[in-house]
Amino acid sequence: MLIPLLRCEAATVYLTIRLVSEHVLARIHRRKYKDVHGKLFDTWDKYEDDEITTTQLLRRCSNIAGLGPDSTHDPIHDEDV
Numbered sequence: 001m002l003i004p005l006l007r008c009e010a011a012t013v014y015l016t017i018r019l020v021s022e023h024v025l026a027r028i029h030r031r032k033y034k035d036v037h038g039k040l041f042d043t044w045d046k047y048e049d050d051e052i053t054t055t056q057l058l059r060r061c062s063n064i065a066g067l068g069p070d071s072t073h074d075p076i077h078d079e080d081v
Contacts, residue, residue, distance in 0.1 A: 040061060040065075043061060
């Protein structure tokens, strides 16, 4: 189980080294985090403008960060949606 994962990782080392040396990898990471931060700030603005509830704020931030559930259905807080 671990051997195939290590083999896959080893296959991408050369490409990763090349991308880092050409500063391409840093640009890709910056773009990714810029998009994530933009979504988080938009969500916070909606919360401050009372467009969404605290539960919705936390759920959206969790989903943006990739930590939340795939579904927005939550039977405990359905009234908040």
